[in-house]
Amino acid sequence: MVRKKKALAVMIPALALVATACQETPGAAAGPGGPQATRVADTAAYPGRPAGGAGGQGYGRPTGQPTAQPSGQPTAAPTAAPTGEPTGEPTEEPTEQPTEQPTEEPTAQPTDGAGGGQPGDGGQNGGQGDGGQGNQPPPNPELRADQFVDIRKAPRVRQPRRTRQASTGVFASNCGVNEGQAHSNPDNVLAAPGVVNGAHHIHDYVGNLDTNAFSTDETFAAAGTTCTNGDKSAYFWPVVRLRDGQDTSDRAEQSTADGNVGGIVTPSSVKLQFLGNPRGKVTAMPRFIRVATGDAKAVTNGLKNAHALWTCSGFENRAFTDKYPLCPRGSRVERVLNFPSCWDGQNTDSANHRDHIVFPDQRTGQCPQGTKAVPQLRITLAYDLPAKPLAFALDSFPESGHDPVTDHGDLINVMDDQLMRQAVNAINKGSRTTGTRR
Numbered sequence: 001m002v003r004k005k006k007a008l009a010v011m012i013p014a015l016a017l018v019a020t021a022c023q024e025t026p027g028a029a030a031g032p033g034g035p036q037a038t039r040v041a042d043t044a045a046y047p048g049r050p051a052g053g054a055g056g057q058g059y060g061r062p063t064g065q066p067t068a069q070p071s072g073q074p075t076a077a078p079t080a081a082p083t084g085e086p087t088g089e090p091t092e093e094p095t096e097q098p099t100e101q102p103t104e105e106p107t108a109q110p111t112d113g114a115g116g117g118q119p120g121d122g123g124q125n126g127g128q129g130d131g132g133q134g135n136q137p138p139p140n141p142e143l144r145a146d147q148f149v150d151i152r153k154a155p156r157v158r159q160p161r162r163t164r165q166a167s168t169g170v171f172a173s174n175c176g177v178n179e180g181q182a183h184s185n186p187d188n189v190l191a192a193p194g195v196v197n198g199a200h201h202i203h204d205y206v207g208n209l210d211t212n213a214f215s216t217d218e219t220f221a222a223a224g225t226t227c228t229n230g231d232k233s234a235y236f237w238p239v240v241r242l243r244d245g246q247d248t249s250d251r252a253e254q255s256t257a258d259g260n261v262g263g264i265v266t267p268s269s270v271k272l273q274f275l276g277n278p279r280g281k282v283t284a285m286p287r288f289i290r291v292a293t294g295d296a297k298a299v300t301n302g303l304k305n306a307h308a309l310w311t312c313s314g315f316e317n318r319a320f321t322d323k324y325p326l327c328p329r330g331s332r333v334e335r336v337l338n339f340p341s342c343w344d345g346q347n348t349d350s351a352n353h354r355d356h357i358v359f360p361d362q363r364t365g366q367c368p369q370g371t372k373a374v375p376q377l378r379i380t381l382a383y384d385l386p387a388k389p390l391a392f393a394l395d396s397f398p399e400s401g402h403d404p405v406t407d408h409g410d411l412i413n414v415m416d417d418q419l420m421r422q423a424v425n426a427i428n429k430g431s432r433t434t435g436t437r438r
Helices: 002-023 218-221 252-257 417-429
Strands: 148-150 171-172 203-207 234-238 241-242 262-263 269-275 288-293 310-311 324-328 333-338 376-383 393-395 408-412
Touching: 171 417, 203 269, 234 376, 269 417, 288 333, 310 324
Parallel strands: 148 324
Antiparallel strands: 171 269, 203 234, 234 408, 241 262, 241 393, 269 376, 288 408, 310 333, 333 376
């Protein structure tokens, strides 16, 4: 009898362990899901860093996703807007004070001061796209009407207060709007060099005329530019499309295969501004440095590096990160892409394309120890788009469903030393200029 009791005492825990193991699903992974909810408080100055989520460069095909046609729907969009996300667009003249709280229908614009943001590690760069997916489009998450929201419901702008040592000038390059898609392709030389269709979505380019998958520092330096001041830097971002329009380009078949359909919209204006730091002077950034902002894989990576903003002209003291804005009559949709501006002083790139240049602190604007403030690029893109849900969308990876949270932009600085000195001097002296061609 004693032996039977001992045997039962051993068997019962073992059976319990087996039952527990059977209830678990091997390989199940948690991820964001459910409809997005817009955060309406605690919005930080731009460029801020949203909270939570894994890192990741945000350019190659999302980590863990197949390179051929995916067999199922991707993880749903994040459930909340990023914590501390900056919002807004600069006024014509910078001021010392942060933007005041807006009224129910705000019209005041935020200042030109450089905002802050905690540096993000970015994680390791994900796998790159395969350059083509056959003739059939992959399963593609559909846009949702709840992703389009009245701009008056967007979070408000917060900005760090400038100190007396702040660098308040603005240096601008006028490089056009890429009229008629004169320079565009689905490559990404920054994150996927040598890979044709490495982005799996179309990029607009202004500035350097050479930019493609096979560009090098040498070809950048030898190329021409669309910029009136001789700036040879490469500036690029994913296009916006009218969903019911026609894509008549020679890339239409590939775009359809990648899940991006509709007529590409040319921006009505493109502003390329280099700003200062609210805590002190800036120093020159090195030639050929690679700088990225936003995360094209934010749907799968989380919101840590989702920095891009969506707002409307006249309402730049409010902006979304995870929603498309519906603008009132006479107002244009605006995308504001703020770039990191605290350089490690040594490297022009890093394994994840983020560690060598990071964001300032979102509350103070202070650069982290061991880094130095350099001119902060802000790209502001304006579009004439209908204030109608589902009418327009951003190009994205097939798995990302055109989610606005995946917006992003890239800079490869190819200014010569003289032009960069002009930029630094203007910013540190508090003046405004577009520089001059030699």
